Amino acid sequence: MLHLENVHVNFNTGSASEVRALRGIDLTVASTEFVTVIGANGAGKSTLFNVIAGTVTPDNGQITLDEQTITHAPEYQRAAHIGRVFQNPTSGTCAGLTISENLALALRRGKRRGLRPAITRADREHFRERLQAMNMGLESRLDTDVAFLSGGQRQALTLLMATLTQPKLLLLDEHTAALDPNAAAQVLELTVRIAREAQLTVIMITHSMQQAVEIGTCVVMMNRGKILFQTSGQERDQLTVEDLIARFRALRSADDELSDRTLLA
């Protein structure tokens, strides 16, 4: 499904402040897999998402989605197949427009936009059904400005917008981190349900080891722009938070030591 091969991303190349955000990422995600990505701040998790979604183009390497090379395709073109939910609840929806207008924008994902009416009566009915299924009390508020929604409601709406047209890939960038515990649990449960029902391929960045172990079918651990390890299947199912922390410590110190040694040599 999704395949990254030796992907490198550098920021501020050639200057003193050069950052090697991704240093040779090889990653394969199979169809309908639910991958959780963990790693410390600055590990390159968000850059990984940006390079998959097209916000950032890689300096080196290749990205294919469903056999199609998308390495240099512009972000708006890839969006036809990639749904995204950001950490900030205000990023994924458009304040100043209503719930139905936001959903109408998402409904035309990957299709040509023309001079047809943006929202038809049938669309509204469709939106109402989908909102009802989310059980967030939004189905009666189709004409409410999105700015008036709570963070949890906006994140749930973004999730619906990202999955409204069955994307090939769903990217979730710590999408519950900015919510209060109650809303976070609600949105997370919703995420898992939608992913299962629609048989989506998902990559989710999380700060919580607990989440990484409990949710999904595959765990990826990143550190300093590299993938430390990737585990799935039976090994993944038996994984505990303690295992994860132990492996993280062992692998990270080995990796750091290695890079220190090359630096000194």
Next chain:
Amino acid sequence: MTSNNRAPHARRYFAALKAHTFLVRLGVLAFFVGGLMSLSNVNIGAIGQGLALALVGVGVYISFRVLNFPDLSVDGSFPIGGAVAAALIAGGTPAEGTLPAALIAGALVGLTTALIHITFKIEGLLASIIVMTGAYTFTLRIMGTSNIPLLNVRTILTPYEAPMREFVTATFGDALRRQANNLVEILIFGVVVAIVLVVLNAFMHTEIGLALRASGKNSQMVRAVGIHDRMMIILGLMLSNGLAALAGALTVQQLGFADVQMGVGIIVRGLAAVMIGEVLLRPKNIGQALWSAVFGMIIFEVARAWVFSALNLNATDVRLVSALVVLLALAVPNVLNRLRLWQRSRAHAAP
């Protein structure tokens, strides 16, 4: 129990009232403007002038508010529209045909600004200043001279002037005869503006129109749902500058001449119209917002005519007046906010 039964009715009543508040505000405003005009000796020509300029307000609304793009190139597209219309009319083209020509000329100005901004990553404000400056030469070249009089030629107003004179004289007598030409301006410009706004409002509710409205609000989200956001900047600037040029074409036919200087400061007048409309009419959706820009421009023109006659100002003083209106609209909320904070801090300090 009864309150439960009554509640839906009340809610429906208030919903209906809410939907009509825009019209109610508009009615109240029209009453005051009409009162002001009849009490002072402001000529109804001010309304015609406001209608001729109204599309500048609409254009500025699209660039500043919808796209969130501070575009000054309107100062170039407005005179280019006027120049194209005047040169074509002087050259014998039917006056009606000059309107689409001006629209296209203005759209090209907007396209230039958008392409400079996108291709060379030059900030919008600077890109539009570059275009505005260069456009002056185009205006002069199109006109061939710094001033084209349109006195004894047929404009879009000419065919209706004689019938209107006859009609007014027959119905109201000689007293209103001198206002006939002003009434024609209001009628014809009103029709043109109304047609443009109906089409524009319909466009804003299409798939592309909705994408355009979203792109100025949250470009990250817009790209994430697969909208080519740069295309939206191009489209929006072409639209807004095309409308400004159309206003230029209407204005030269109202004034009876085109002058190379006539665009200077028009952007600030457009902004003033947008802000007056927003403050007085408080639009709640895109359709109301577009109409608010139109009425903002009319109110501005009427108020300007009144202030000018009351203070005995010169027609060339308009720039300071429009600058002050925009300054006021920007400064007042800021001052009110500080006042509120100051009051709150005093309330907290009190024992």
